[in-house]
Amino acid sequence: xxxxxxxxxxxxxxxxxxxxxxxxxxxxxxxxxxxxxxxxxxxxxxxxxxxxxxxxxxxxxxxxxxxxxxxxxxxxxxxxxxxxxxxxxxxxxxxxxxxxxxxxxxxxxxxxxxxxxxxxxxxxxxxxxxxxxxxxxxxxxxxxxxxxxxxxxxxxxxxxxxxxxxxxxxxxxxxxxxxxxxxxxxxxxxxxxxxxxxxxxxxxxxxxxxxxxxxxxxxxxxxxxxxxxxxxxxxxxxxxxxxxxxxxxxxxxxxxxxxxxxxxxxxxxxxxxxxxxxxxxxxxxxxxxxxxxxxxxxxxxxxxxxxxxxxxxxxxxxxx
Amino acid sequence: xxxxxxxxxxxxxxxxxxxxxxxxxxxxxxxxxxxxxxxxxxxxxxxxxxxxxxxxxxxxxxxxxxxxxxxxxxxxxxxxxxxxxxxxxxxxxxxxxxxxxxxxxxxxxxxxxxxxxxxxxxxxxxxxxxxxxxxxxxxxxxxxxxxxxxxxxxxxxxxxxxxxxxxxxxxxxxxxxxxxxxxxxxxxxxxxxxxxxxxxxxxxxxxxxxxxxxxxxxxxxxxxxxxxxxxxxxxxxxxxxxxxxxxxxxxxxxxxxxxxxxxxxxxxxxxxxxxxxxxxxxxxxxxxxxxxxxxxxxxxxxxxxxxxxxxxxxxxxxxxxxxxxxxxxxxxxxxxxxxxxxxxxxx
Numbered sequence: 001x002x003x004x005x006x007x008x009x010x011x012x013x014x015x016x017x018x019x020x021x022x023x024x025x026x027x028x029x030x031x032x033x034x035x036x037x038x039x040x041x042x043x044x045x046x047x048x049x050x051x052x053x054x055x056x057x058x059x060x061x062x063x064x065x066x067x068x069x070x071x072x073x074x075x076x077x078x079x080x081x082x083x084x085x086x087x088x089x090x091x092x093x094x095x096x097x098x099x100x101x102x103x104x105x106x107x108x109x110x111x112x113x114x115x116x117x118x119x120x121x122x123x124x125x126x127x128x129x130x131x132x133x134x135x136x137x138x139x140x141x142x143x144x145x146x147x148x149x150x151x152x153x154x155x156x157x158x159x160x161x162x163x164x165x166x167x168x169x170x171x172x173x174x175x176x177x178x179x180x181x182x183x184x185x186x187x188x189x190x191x192x193x194x195x196x197x198x199x200x201x202x203x204x205x206x207x208x209x210x211x212x213x214x215x216x217x218x219x220x221x222x223x224x225x226x227x228x229x230x231x232x233x234x235x236x237x238x239x240x241x242x243x244x245x246x247x248x249x250x251x252x253x254x255x256x257x258x259x260x261x262x263x264x265x266x267x268x269x270x271x272x273x274x275x276x277x278x279x280x281x282x283x284x285x286x287x288x289x290x291x292x293x294x295x296x297x298x299x300x301x302x303x304x305x306x307x308x309x310x311x312x313x314x315x316x317x318x319x320x
Numbered sequence: 321x322x323x324x325x326x327x328x329x330x331x332x333x334x335x336x337x338x339x340x341x342x343x344x345x346x347x348x349x350x351x352x353x354x355x356x357x358x359x360x361x362x363x364x365x366x367x368x369x370x371x372x373x374x375x376x377x378x379x380x381x382x383x384x385x386x387x388x389x390x391x392x393x394x395x396x397x398x399x400x401x402x403x404x405x406x407x408x409x410x411x412x413x414x415x416x417x418x419x420x421x422x423x424x425x426x427x428x429x430x431x432x433x434x435x436x437x438x439x440x441x442x443x444x445x446x447x448x449x450x451x452x453x454x455x456x457x458x459x460x461x462x463x464x465x466x467x468x469x470x471x472x473x474x475x476x477x478x479x480x481x482x483x484x485x486x487x488x489x490x491x492x493x494x495x496x497x498x499x500x501x502x503x504x505x506x507x508x509x510x511x512x513x514x515x516x517x518x519x520x521x522x523x524x525x526x527x528x529x530x531x532x533x534x535x536x537x538x539x540x541x542x543x544x545x546x547x548x549x550x551x552x553x554x555x556x557x558x559x560x561x562x563x564x565x566x567x568x569x570x571x572x573x574x575x576x577x578x579x580x581x582x583x584x585x586x587x588x589x590x591x592x593x594x595x596x597x598x599x600x601x602x603x604x605x606x607x608x609x610x611x612x613x614x615x616x617x618x619x620x621x622x623x624x625x626x627x628x629x630x631x632x633x634x635x636x637x638x639x640x641x642x643x644x645x646x647x648x649x650x651x652x653x654x655x656x657x658x659x660x661x662x663x664x665x666x667x
Contacts, residue, residue: 005539035538036594064595101538107597109483110407133595137410217484266535274535 006046007034011095012069018154020076021122022088023061025069026099033067037102039130040194040222043070044100044268047086053257054083057268059222060102061128065136070099073154075122077226081249105271106196106222108133113190115141118178118205120197121148124155126222127196131163142166144183146197149173180205184212196222223271227251228289230310236317237261238280252306256320263306263320270308277306277318284313323430325446329386332393332564337553339608343382344615347608348373349664350545350585354625356634358520362532365541365589369665373587376426377541378419378473379604385446387474387496387555394495394556395471400503401558402467404479404491411479411491412466413456414593415600419469444472466491475587475604478502480533482597486510487533490598496555496605498548498584499639504559518633533590536599541591548638549647550584553607572643577650578611581643583623610647614654616666621658624651 013025028034037060047054062071074087091097106126108115115134117127124145134141143163147153149171160167170176184193193214195205202221209219229249235256236243246255253275256263266274270290279286279302288298290305297303306318330336339347368374373381394401404412420442424433432443438455449472453460461468470477470493478492486509494502505513510530520526536542550557551568572580589602614620627640627648635644661667 005537037538038595038597041597101540102594103537104597107482110410110481110596266537272535273531 005101006098007101008096008098009034009070011091011093011097014091014093017073019151020088021073021152021154022076023071023073023154024087024091025062025071026097027069029096034070035101036067037064037129038104039064039108039133040106040126041102041104041129042106042126042267043072043102044266045072045083045087046098047083047091048096049082049086049090052082054081054086055254055257055265055268056083059106059125059129061125062132064129064133071128073122073125081227081254100266103266103272105267106194106220108194109192109218109220111190112139112192112218114188114192115139116183116187116191116193117141117143118193118195118197118201119143119145120195120201121146121152122154123195123197123201123222124153124159125196127194128155128159130194131159131166135163142168144168144170144178146170146172146178146201180208181212184209184214192218192220194220194222199223223269223291227254227268227308228310230287231312233284233311233313234315235311235320236315237320238317239320246310251308252304252310252316252318256306261320265307268307270305273305275305275307276303277320278302279304280317280319282311282313282316284311284316286310286316287312323380323382323384323427325385326382327385329383331386331390331553331555335552335554337383337607339612340382341615342371344608344612345666346371346373346381347606347612348545348585348587349613349616349619349666350547351622351626352662352664354622354660355629356626357631358523358525362529362542362544365543365591373604373606374543376422377589378422378426378602379587380423380427380430380474384474388447388472390555391471391495395467398560401495401560402470402493403502403506404464404466405507408466408479408481408491408596408598409458409464411481411593411596411598411600412458412464414596414598415477415479416465416469417455418591418593418600419473423473447472467493475602477603478601479593480510480599480601482534482599485534487530487599489513494558494603497558497603498550498586498605499557499559499562501559516637518637519631533599536590536592538592538594541589543587543589546586546588548584549640549643550582550607551580551643553582553609555605555607569639569642572646574646574649577643577646578614579609581610581647581650582607583610583613610650614651617654618660618667620651620654621656622660624648624655625660627651 008029009026010029012027015023017023042057042059044057058072074084076088077084119127156169170178195202240261244255244259264274266272273292286301287310289308373379420433423431430445434441440455442451476494478489480487481490488509489505492502514526557565585606587604591600
C-alpha cells in the first residue's frame with residue numbers, strides 16, 4: 001500500500017457546519033482505537049464510488065487525544081474532481097471509507113513561547129486540533145480567523161465559546177480584515193506564526209511577516225493544492241512498460257492508480273515529496289505545481305511530483 | 321524464547337558475561353555478504369523469525385536485568401547521559417507509551433500495563449517495580465517519563481524533533497554507546513551529528529536517509545543494523561569514559577582475540593511518535609565475542625572476509641586500527657575458503 005497503513009472506517013455522523021461545508025465523524029470499523037495524532041495532521045481519505053476511486057487529504061479536527069473517532073470537514077469545491085462531491089452527495093451515515101494513518105506536514109513548533117494561528121475560510125480545519133492541543137498543553141495562543149461572511153465561517157461560534165478572547169473573527173462582508181501589520185508588530189520573542197487558507201492569503205501573511213523581520217524558522221504554512229486541471233497527455237511508464245492517458249481533470253498519480261499501478265504518495269498536495277518521480281524524457285514543458293522541489297530542481301526537469309504537476313505536451317516518460 | 325535473566329553479569333571491571341546457545345543464535349549478525357560498505361540499509365521493522373532479535377518490536381533478552389543495573393550505575397556517575405530539552409515533554413510521553421505497550425504485549429509474563437483513561441498501572445516483574453501514575457503528569461513518576469521507561473528498557477534512545485525539514489536531537493539517553501556523546505550532540509541536527517562519518521556523505525547516504533525519515537509514517541516503523549567492535553564486553557564505550565576503555569585496544573593479541581574482541585551490533589529502530597510528531601530512534605546494542613561467533617561457521621567465515629577487506633577509512637572511523645589484524649588472524653582458522661550462503665541468518 002503506497003499510501004501507508006490504511007485504517008477501515010465508517011461515517012458515523014454528518015453535519016452541515018457552513019455554506020458548502022460538512023463535518024464528518026469517522027469511526028474505526030474494527031472498534032479498535034485509532035492512533036493519537038498531533039495537531040496539524042491530515043489523513044488521506046479513500047472513497048470508492050462504483051469502479052471509481054477518489055483520494056483526498058483532509059485535516060484532522062477532533063481531539064488529538066481521542067482514538068475512538070476522527071473528524072474532518074469537507075468543502076464542496078466548484079471544480080471537484082469527484083472527491084468532495086462524493087462526500088457531499090453520496091456519503092451517508094454508515095458509508096465505508098479507508099483512511100491513511102495521520103501524517104503531519106504542519107506541526108506545532110513545540111519550542112514556541114506563543115503561537116499565532118491565522119486561518120482563512122476552510123483553512124480553519126488544521127487549527128481545530130492545534131488549538132485543542134495547545135490548550136491542553138497550556139501554551140499561549142491566539143486564533144485569527146477570516147471568513148467571507150458569518151454563514152461561511154464554520155466553527156466560528158464554537159471556537160469563540162470555547163477559547164474566549166483568544167479567538168478573533170473577521171467577516172469580510174462586514175468590512176473586517178485581519179490587522180496583520182499590527183499583529184506582526186506586537187509579539188514577544190519566540191512567537192511562532194501559522195497560516196492556512198487561500199494561496200493569496202498565505203502569500204500576504206508570509207511576505208508581510210518576512211518584511212516585518214520575522215525569522216523564516218518561526219513561520220509555518222499549509223497549502224494543499226488540489227491537483228490542477230490542464231490539457232491531456234500520455235505518460236509512458238518505463239518500469240511497468242505501460243502507457244497511460246492523463247485526462248484534463250486528472251493528476252498523473254490518479255491516472256497511474258486508475259491503471260492499477262501502485263505509486264508512492266503521502267499528501268497528494270505537492271508538499272511532502274513522497275511521490276517524486278524521475279523524468280526520463282518529455283516532449284514538452286513540465287508544469288511544476290508543487291512546493292517541494294527547489295527552483296533549480298524544477299528548472300533541471302529531472303524530477304516531477306506526480307500528485308500535482310503536469311506536462312504541457314504529448315508524451316512524458318517516467319521511471320515508474 | 322523462555323527467558324532466564326542473568327542477574328550477576330557485569331560490563332566493567334571483572335567482566336562477567338556469557339551467552340547461552342539460544343542467545344548466540346538470537347544475535348543480529350549484520351553482514352549479508354562477505355564484504356561491507358555503507359548503504360541506506362533501512363527496512364520495515366516488522367516481525368522477524370521466532371527467537372531472533374526482531375521477533376518483537378522491542379527486544380528483551382537474557383542480559384536485561386544486568387544491563388539495567390549497568391545503566392543505573394552509569395547514570396549515577398554521570399546524570400548528563402540522560403537529557404531532554406523542555407519542548408520534548410510530549411515526545412517523552414509518546415516514548416513511554418510505545419515502550420510500555422510493546423513490552424507488555426510481547427512479554428506478558430514479565431510486564432503488565434493496565435490503562436484506565438489517563439490512570440496507568442505498570443508492573444515490571446524482573447525489576448520488581450509496581451507503579452501507578454497519571455499519563456501526562458510527570459509529577460506522578462519518580463523521574464521524567466523518558467528516563468523512567470528507559471531505565472527499564474535495553475538500548476539507548478534518541479528523540480528527534482522534526483522542524484525546518486530537519487531532525488534535531490533534542491532528547492535522549494545514552495549509557496551504552498559506541499563512542500558518541502549525547503551531551504555533545506544534544507540540540508544538533510541530523511547533518512551536524514553525522515558530520516564525522518567518512519565516505520557516506522560523498523555517497524549521498526545522509527541526504528537520502530534524511531529525506532526518507534522526514535516522511536516516516538505512524539504505524540510504519542523501520543530498522544537498520546549498524547556495527548563496530550569493542551574490546552571486552554563493555555557496554556559503556558562513551559567518549560566520557562575513554563580513559564577507561566581506550567587502552568583496552570592495545571591489549572589484543574592473535575592469541576586472546578577470540579575472548580577479547582567483541583562484535584558490537586546495533587539494532588536501530590525508528591518510530592514516528594503520535595502526539596508530538598517527533599521520531600524516536602532506538603539503538604539497541606548487542607555484544608558477542610569472536611569465540612561465540614565461531615559457534616556459527618557461516619558467521620566466522622564471513623566476518624573474517626569482511627574484516628580483511630574493510631576500507632581503511634572505515635577501519636579508522638570504527639576505531640579498529642590497533643587490533644584489526646589480530647582479529648583477522650584469529651578468525652582465519654575458521655575460514656576454509658568455502659562459499660557462504662546469502663543473507664545474515666545461520667545455515
